[in-house]
Amino acid sequence: MDIEFREFNPFDVWIWLEFETVPSNSEQQYVEEMLNSWFFLGKLGGFNAENLQIQEEGLELSYMPYRDDRADNALQALMHNMGEVEFQGLWARCWFDLGTSDAIALDVLLNALRQFSQDYVKLSKIYLGGENSDWPAPARTSDTFYDSDADGIAER
Secondary structure, rough: EEEEEOOOOOEEEEEEEEEEOOOHHHHHHHHHHHHHHHHHHOOOOOOOOOOHHHHHHHHHHOOOOOOOHHHHHOOOOOOOOOOEEEEEEEEEEEEEEEEOOOOOHHHHHHHHHHHHHHHHHOOEEEEEEOOOOOOOOOOOOOEEEOOOOOEEEEEE
């Protein structure tokens, strides 16, 4: 599987997935659930690299003191918005406003997609950002954002 970063704006980024075969309805649901779950964790601040106390502790976690003050003093790292997951032939795409979430979010997503490709549905390519010549993204200006309540793109 090829993973390629293209022009990347975390506040306006398309993530593109190319499958080896056209995904079935149930395979499409897997992809939607994975991306929705990843976004929901990001919306709740789960990808905050400033508060990785357990990761930094190492292997021995028995009786580890968890410092609420450190967690409370970390800057927020929240994803803002997500578009609908769309499918066309071998491709799936989804638009995100990653907000202030940290880059660890992308590592988590790519780790999950790599395992997904091994265990469920084979992916041949993942593009993060930029355009896809096989399926151009809708025109968007920097003054637009995804309004999940309105189910579409809204003007600021």
